[in-house]
Amino acid sequence: MTDARVRRGRGALAVGFFVQGVTFALLVTRIPAIQDRYGISDGLLPLFLAAVPVLAGVASVLTEKVVARVGPARVLRWAQPVVLLALLAVGAGSQLWQAAVALGVFGLAVGALDASMNMLGVSLQRAYGRSIMLGFHAAYSLGGIAGASLAWAGAHWHLSLFVSYLPVVAVLLPVVLVGSRWYVAGEPGEPGEPGEVAGAGGAAGGGGVVFRMLLPLCLVMTFAYIGDSTVSNWSAKYLQDVLGSSEELATVPYNAYMVTTLLGRSVGDFGVRRFGAVLVVRCGAVLAALGFAVVAVAPGAWAGMAGFTVLGLGLSVIVPQTFAAAGRLFPAASDAAVARLNVFNYVGFLVGSPLVGALGDAWSYRGAMLVPMVLVLVTVVYATSFGSEKARYGGSHERPRTVDVG
Numbered sequence: 001m002t003d004a005r006v007r008r009g010r011g012a013l014a015v016g017f018f019v020q021g022v023t024f025a026l027l028v029t030r031i032p033a034i035q036d037r038y039g040i041s042d043g044l045l046p047l048f049l050a051a052v053p054v055l056a057g058v059a060s061v062l063t064e065k066v067v068a069r070v071g072p073a074r075v076l077r078w079a080q081p082v083v084l085l086a087l088l089a090v091g092a093g094s095q096l097w098q099a100a101v102a103l104g105v106f107g108l109a110v111g112a113l114d115a116s117m118n119m120l121g122v123s124l125q126r127a128y129g130r131s132i133m134l135g136f137h138a139a140y141s142l143g144g145i146a147g148a149s150l151a152w153a154g155a156h157w158h159l160s161l162f163v164s165y166l167p168v169v170a171v172l173l174p175v176v177l178v179g180s181r182w183y184v185a186g187e188p189g190e191p192g193e194p195g196e197v198a199g200a201g202g203a204a205g206g207g208g209v210v211f212r213m214l215l216p217l218c219l220v221m222t223f224a225y226i227g228d229s230t231v232s233n234w235s236a237k238y239l240q241d242v243l244g245s246s247e248e249l250a251t252v253p254y255n256a257y258m259v260t261t262l263l264g265r266s267v268g269d270f271g272v273r274r275f276g277a278v279l280v281v282r283c284g285a286v287l288a289a290l291g292f293a294v295v296a297v298a299p300g301a302w303a304g305m306a307g308f309t310v311l312g313l314g315l316s317v318i319v320p321q322t323f324a325a326a327g328r329l330f331p332a333a334s335d336a337a338v339a340r341l342n343v344f345n346y347v348g349f350l351v352g353s354p355l356v357g358a359l360g361d362a363w364s365y366r367g368a369m370l371v372p373m374v375l376v377l378v379t380v381v382y383a384t385s386f387g388s389e390k391a392r393y394g395g396s397h398e399r400p401r402t403v404d405v406g
Helices: 003-028 031-038 045-070 072-092 096-128 133-156 161-182 211-242 249-275 277-297 301-315 318-329 334-362 370-386
Strands: none
Touching (some): 031 096, 045 096, 096 318, 133 318, 277 370
């Protein structure tokens, strides 16, 4: 297969990541409007919100089985349109059961989409022979910024959810359907490649995934998403209630966090190629912990915003490199490793917000910020599980290797 076909596959996957960033941001930033539309009580809302990542985790596990038969490209090709249509359905209904069904379908489809999307990213990185995974997640961050901006416009102009979602879905649905024609998957790892783990009973080279070997990466993924969900769910409340900012100013930290996340991911691949994944991940963890520390001791709103800004730069590199490390750890079973690792994305999302909320109510919100700080620092210890990306993908001029159409 030609290099041009591989590059088209890379571009198509980046578009897929971008579209998913837009879609997810349109859902989570309009949760108050969804609650009002369907009359969901404050007591019932957490159950609805928790159902989405729980179903996504179930779907991620099932995707491992489906991908073994049809390949990740085909799963992604069908999952992404379902996610878009489920988003539209969330805005179209009026009964509580309709919201439950739409969000349930959204959760299941998102689990399959996240898993298959990162499987393709890991396999394409292997085909390229150099770090490109952060670039895909940068596209997701850019999509998140675009989606949040569209959501702000819809709220500002008092548009209904359906009217807000319809033009976005009408544009993005044909884009992903056409773009999916160029999805490709890199060839499996070759026996003896750097990154293959010896002494594991043949697990790395023989196609099996040994969970105890994957566990450090699962913990890193969980801790990273605890940090991410802390920012997305508590940054505005923290700035307003703890640091005394205005309601308008309280909306700024999450935007700043998203912008620095995009910046970190845009340049992160170059850092990995130059210095290696271990050093980049360790630096990211230290930066994220520093950001949480600044937030915890901030004397005012502007210092708090500075902390959230540093946080974005630090956390930005951890999740993409965790997926890449799973692919290197099990080169002959990277799809299975990514599917299982992806479950801990949702574990962190489920744990993070309630954990900080409970600690904030029982203790203090300043003290609560120290918990994700400590958890993300654990990544420094586990960074050795990320292997030597520099040694394996040190060259920036390697040509992509042969790939198979999924």
